[in-house]
Amino acid sequence: MGKRRGNKEGSVVKRKTCRACKKITSSSNNENLILCRVCGAELPKEGTWMAQATTGFDPKTGKAKRRTFYGKTRKEAVEKMQDVLHDLKDGVYIEPSTCTFGEWLDKWLFEYKKGKLKTHTFESYETLINVHIKPALGGLLMAKIQANQLQEFYNQKLKDGRSDGKGGLSTRMVRYLHAVIRQALQQAVKEGLLPRNMADATEPPTIKSKQMRPLTEEELLIFLGEAKEDRLFAAYVLAATTGLRRGELLGLCWDCVNLDQGVVTVRRQLIPLKKQLVLEETTKSKSSKRAVSLSDDAIRELKAHKTSQEKEKRWLNSAVYLDQNLVFAREDGTYLDPSEFTKRFQRHLKRANLPKVRLHDLRHTHASLLLARGIHPKVVQERLGHSSISMTLDLYSHLTQGMQEAAATSLNGLMDNKKIKDSKI
DSSP, X not given: XXXXXXXXXXXXXXXXXXXXXXXXXXXXXXGGGSBOTTTOOBOOSOOEEEEEEEEEEOTTTOOEEEEEEEESSHHHHHHHHHHHHHHHHHTOOOXXXXXXXXXXXXXXXXXXXXXXXXXXXXXXXXXXXXXXXXXXHTTSBGGGOOHHHHHHHHHHHHHHOOTTSSSOOOXXXXXXXXXXXXXXXXXXXXXXXOSSOGGGGSOOOOOOOOOXXXXXXXXXXXXXXXXXXXXXXXXHHHHHHHOOOHHHHHTOBGGGEETTTTEEEEOOEEEEOSSOEEEESOOSSGGGOEEEEOOHHHHXXXXXXXXXXXXXXXXXXXXXXXXXXXXXXXXXXXXXXHHHHHHHHHHHHHHTTOOOOOTTHHHHHHHHHHHHTTXXXXXXXXXXXXXXXXXXXXXXXXXXXXXXXXXXXXXXXXXOHHHXXXXXX
16 A cells, blocks of 8 residues: 655655566555556566655646656655745745756855855855856756756866956866856755756866976075065065965964974965955865974074064054054055065066066975975975875975985895895805
């Protein structure tokens, strides 16, 4: 005997597909699911559950609108249906036949992600959706989204997807777009709005890391010589001798600098948001919170920088200088704009006739110098705040080849004939 439906469940049946004629037999009564209703062949033991509920009425015809939900178990199908019935009751239900992908993205972003994501991550999602995804895919009906449409979108973005019209997006950015799309569609699947996530059927590009270009030791010294008179000279020295990220460097406060012990503690980062700069009491990842030992050069330049900063404070007085205890700030104590700091760094490179590299490449320069000096990769990992040593080894595998050769060379002569003969005595 079939299981009775619960109160306000709608209709719930089990479906089995006949292996002989491929027709579907549906029933809430297991006794009716033994033989195929079309050809009489024995039905398989496996099947899926289907739940249906009325979600409204067509204003033109007056006919009921029915939604169908599928699940591997009865409970799964019913739960999907009940989620929609709850939304109907609360007045937040979106009709899948009329809901566009753009409408769903807005609902997903503001109802499911806002408050759970860090502010800068939320803003990056919002930008990707408004600048890239909605203009291309926002008008599609949710129920009509196909994998090939998503794939074409990824391919187009790789080819000429930049908003300024200057070529395609990077593989990393397209993967980021794919991640946002997949998350939004997965939520729709959870709610029973879609039977499957079409993003899972696509092949987003493999991420190709940007070619790093660390400065050589000679180039670094030339750069530092050119930037010697810059009021932020200590920032360049600290970046090259500690490997701090730009946000970590510009978010560093004096309470995290111990010049007596020669250590800086990384626990904040300066984040550029759409309308302001924010000092967050968080780091990029758990492993990014770390203590980094300072070189003698870094300690000396930080002491000199602190003395100069105190003079700036006295010159402007407390009515003008906004003291936020920042190590590196503008002349009035306010946050340094990260992009302006990068441009400042690259102007020094240009004046010194050095290759144009990213500020982030000072971080790679730090790692390169350490590995070239035979420092163990584990120590390099800890100084950089990488989540694992494998990440460090993958990034700098081309630099560790010399360590491999040195390791092999250290074993030269191990099996010297004389040593072998002496060991037998």
